Amino acid sequence: xxxxxxxxxxxxxxxxxxxxxxxxxxxxxxxxxxxxxxxxxxxxxxxxxxxxxxxxxxxxxxxxxxxxxxxxxxxxxxxxxxxxxxxxxxxxxxxxxxxxxxxxxxxxxxxxxxxxxxxxxxxxxxxxxxxxxxxxxxxxxxxxxxxxxxxxxxxxxxxxxxxxxxxxxxxxxxxxxxxxxxxxxxxxxxxxxxxxxxxxxxxxxxxxxxxxxxxxxxxxxxxxxxxxxxxxxxxxxxxxxxxxxxxxxxxxxxxxxxxxxxxxxxxxxxxxxxxxxxxxxxxxxxxxxxxxxxxxxxxxxxxxxxxxxxx
Amino acid sequence: xxxxxxxxxxxxxxxxxxxxxxxxxxxxxxxxxxxxxxxxxxxxxxxxxxxxxxxxxxxxxxxxxxxxxxxxxxxxxxxxxxxxxxxxxxxxxxxxxxxxxxxxxxxxxxxxxxxxxxxxxxxxxxxxxxxxxxxxxxxxxxxxxxxxxxxxxxxxxxxxxxxxxxxxxxxxxxxxxxxxxxxxxxxxxxxxxxxxxxxxxxxxxxxxxxxxxxxxxxxxxxxxxxxxxxxxxxxxxxxxxxxxxxxxxxxxxxxxxxxxxxxxx
Numbered sequence: 001x002x003x004x005x006x007x008x009x010x011x012x013x014x015x016x017x018x019x020x021x022x023x024x025x026x027x028x029x030x031x032x033x034x035x036x037x038x039x040x041x042x043x044x045x046x047x048x049x050x051x052x053x054x055x056x057x058x059x060x061x062x063x064x065x066x067x068x069x070x071x072x073x074x075x076x077x078x079x080x081x082x083x084x085x086x087x088x089x090x091x092x093x094x095x096x097x098x099x100x101x102x103x104x105x106x107x108x109x110x111x112x113x114x115x116x117x118x119x120x121x122x123x124x125x126x127x128x129x130x131x132x133x134x135x136x137x138x139x140x141x142x143x144x145x146x147x148x149x150x151x152x153x154x155x156x157x158x159x160x161x162x163x164x165x166x167x168x169x170x171x172x173x174x175x176x177x178x179x180x181x182x183x184x185x186x187x188x189x190x191x192x193x194x195x196x197x198x199x200x201x202x203x204x205x206x207x208x209x210x211x212x213x214x215x216x217x218x219x220x221x222x223x224x225x226x227x228x229x230x231x232x233x234x235x236x237x238x239x240x241x242x243x244x245x246x247x248x249x250x251x252x253x254x255x256x257x258x259x260x261x262x263x264x265x266x267x268x269x270x271x272x273x274x275x276x277x278x279x280x281x282x283x284x285x286x287x288x289x290x291x292x293x294x295x296x297x298x299x300x301x302x303x304x305x306x307x308x309x310x311x
Numbered sequence: 312x313x314x315x316x317x318x319x320x321x322x323x324x325x326x327x328x329x330x331x332x333x334x335x336x337x338x339x340x341x342x343x344x345x346x347x348x349x350x351x352x353x354x355x356x357x358x359x360x361x362x363x364x365x366x367x368x369x370x371x372x373x374x375x376x377x378x379x380x381x382x383x384x385x386x387x388x389x390x391x392x393x394x395x396x397x398x399x400x401x402x403x404x405x406x407x408x409x410x411x412x413x414x415x416x417x418x419x420x421x422x423x424x425x426x427x428x429x430x431x432x433x434x435x436x437x438x439x440x441x442x443x444x445x446x447x448x449x450x451x452x453x454x455x456x457x458x459x460x461x462x463x464x465x466x467x468x469x470x471x472x473x474x475x476x477x478x479x480x481x482x483x484x485x486x487x488x489x490x491x492x493x494x495x496x497x498x499x500x501x502x503x504x505x506x507x508x509x510x511x512x513x514x515x516x517x518x519x520x521x522x523x524x525x526x527x528x529x530x531x532x533x534x535x536x537x538x539x540x541x542x543x544x545x546x547x548x549x550x551x552x553x554x555x556x557x558x559x560x561x562x563x564x565x566x567x568x569x570x571x572x573x574x575x576x
Contacts, residue, residue, distance in 0.1 A: 060534035067353035
């Protein structure tokens with residue numbers, strides 16, 4: 001049997017398959033549909049200090065090769081997350097990463113500081129695996145992308161959060177920058193333990209009958225198989241620029257896609273849009289990856305990381 | 312896929328063989344839906360369940376886009392991943408102690424499916440009013456409705472009352488003899504709005520099975536938020552698709568085009 005374990009900042013995951021933020025709720029929603037403890041981890045829906053209802057409808061538009069979404073960071077807010085979601089997550093049997101978003105640096109700090117306080121009360125066996133800072137949501141006016149678009153604000157934000165959160169800290173970057181390597185280096189220098197690439201790409205679809213954009217924000221985040229080549233390129237560029245691990249995400253649908261991301265330099269991957277059509281897809285990918293590795297005679301997933309042979 | 316029987320005018324009776332080990336529980340309550348995964352599509356298609364036995368799951372659908380087009384092109388034996396039963400049913404949203412005699416079931420087009428299901432699961436004296444575009448729609452429905460005996464309207468006047476189902480409803484509500492005390496409704500959005508308005512005018516509680524653009528169907532994509540009258544948003548896939556008419560805000564975006572909780576594309 002090939003060994004699927006991967007090293008991941010200070011963690012070791014049983015396999016590289018995790019569920020992406022915004023596509024698995026707070027875990028409980030999918031717990032009956034796939035065995036969470038057989039995955040590498042899960043990333044929660046973004047948590048903001050205040051409860052958010054999200055954007056008006058329509059929020060989703062399916063396109064030929066992907067999906068546009070304009071959810072708008074709908075979430076119950078920090079207090080409700082800590083009271084209603086966190087206790088269950090602590091016992092769900094899989095490493096949990098809390099995705100954090102905000103309008104201002106204070107917002108991020110508030111959420112992370114609170115999570116740090118909660119951690120000090122939790123037993124070591126049920127601690128969170130880490131925080132993922134969302135500095136790349138394209139769907140709200142101040143969704144953090146203002147922090148993720150330039151190195152200066154990104155550095156300031158990561159340093160600030162680093163000051164109040166001692167656990168593993170990941171930064172989810174946007175592909176909408178001229179030089180992703182520069183952003184990756186900025187996040188690493190500011191104290192990030194890892195990077196997640198990529199968030200959705202702004203896209204648009206128009207209804208010819210009504211002449212209306214098909215999502216309420218006119219442009220919205222594009223995901224799914226269409227963006228996989230973009231994501232792979234960004235992961236490859238970022239992974240070469242930094243020493244911290246990179247988590248790859250974007251259009252992953254099959255175990256072979258996972259292998260591609262590992263080769264490009266990702267230490268783990270997140271499955272997002274694919275879970276909508278088939279909630280247990282990520283779990284099936286574990287088996288698909290294993291089968292591919294055995295076919296190829298690959299002994300361990302770790303040895304695939306960054307093993308692409310560039311021209 | 313067991314069989315996809317064309318009924319004319321883009322209407323189909325879809326029968327799926329159930330596999331041992333269905334993902335969720337084997338029973339369903341009328342108003343609940345199933346999600347059918349479509350190859351090459353990011354989102355599954357939500358279809359209101361017409362009927363289910365221990366071996367077969369049935370749907371009454373209209374072909375409206377690439378997803379239902381694929382489904383209607385499936386051959387016997389094709390495998391279709393299905394997640395069901397999902398969402399809140401009519402019974403979930405009814406107060407306890409309701410008798411079927413009190414109920415008026417109002418359906419339009421393929422939106423009759425959950426109402427037929429309701430009538431079969433809760434047989435009794437509830438009255439059914441079904442509206443169709445034309446004789447083809449009415450005949451297709453007649454093949455689906457089993458023992459139901461609905462009063463019918465068609466927009467072209469070919470069968471039953473010439474007009475819309477809301478005309479039928481108005482006539483029923485104008486009758487003197489025992490008034491229904493509650494309406495259950497599923498159909499095109501404009502029809503449901505008209506039915507809800509009529510219900511409100513007669514101070515009758517009304518349940519609507521919303522046709523809402525839906526994503527995952529299980530609450531993880533958060534794509535089907537419906538504005539509630541109290542200013543909050545509720546997910547149609549979890550809090551619905553059956554809502555009470557007073558709960559939901561009347562005006563929804565004009566991009567939602569088709570029938571019942573069923574497929575939009």
